Amino acid sequence: MRFTKATNYALHTMLMLVAASSVKPIGVQQLAESQNVSPTYLSKILTRLVKAGMIESVSGANGGYRLSRKKDDITFLDIIHAIEGNASLFECDFVHGDECLIQAVMKDAEEKMERHLKQTKLVDLVKQQAQA
Amino acid sequence: MRFTKATNYALHTMLMLVAASSVKPIGVQQLAESQNVSPTYLSKILTRLVKAGMIESVSGANGGYRLSRKKDDITFLDIIHAIEGNASLFECDFVHGDECLIQAVMKDAEEKMERHLKQTKLVDLVKQQAQA
DNA sequence: GCGTGATTACTCGGATACAAGATGTCCGAGTTTGAGCGG
């Protein structure tokens, strides 16, 4: 029960893209170097973000990745769900007659966490970085 | 990033033990049957709870598991930590100069969840079950 | 100078490899209860 490294890569990459926020795409190599990942692996992660509609890829020379339109409303939860999937963290597959009380508690806890991740946007971090 | 089945087993088993709450221990077989797990596997999980000090095992005939003394203050978080470990869910191992802003956000989110799990006790569920 | 083609710098997707963790199973060893048996 831990977040995967892929999520970490995705979050850091997105932070860079939001910070750059320019029209020009940033190449995978550049993004990968600053995180010590192999470019091929990072690109595999980024395709998931593309499918989620938050970034887009530009192929060919001078290609790379850049934010798609909605740029400023991207939350942590968006990215995490794109990478980890939006399945529930806890799933009780037993068949006790009524609803599982344990599952209810776990679901509440999960929602507490998700609420925080949903209300924190990447842009906020960029501003903090700029001040420092 | 999901909770393991072992955690599910542990939570359900603890709920039974708290509900029983008697002096007599309950055998692993009985506990396992009601959850469709093999007794050997369940016992492996329960030893972790023993090491965490929340239950104790009684060996020999008519043996089994029962709560240790502190019985009524056991929280969800206690059990989860005993099974999954108390490591942080998110760990950024990069070396960016200052503290990782992303990690800070994730840690906050995690704490939101843990707070809920810490303030929910198993005894509360037992009472709910009794009412129904 | 201008079009055409080749080269180069990229991303994309699938196939594959490897490691770690989750999920069990099996077995031998220790421990307690209780039954059986002999005095």
Next chain:
DNA sequence: CCGCTCAAACTCGGACATCTTGTATCCGAGTAATCACGC
């Protein structure tokens, strides 16, 4: 009836076995920009 022994019913712990998932690598294919070259 008492005590001793032995079998049965348990848990404990380590050593496997298997399956899934995370973490990557490699390679061929497609695509866009740029460079070279001939007219």
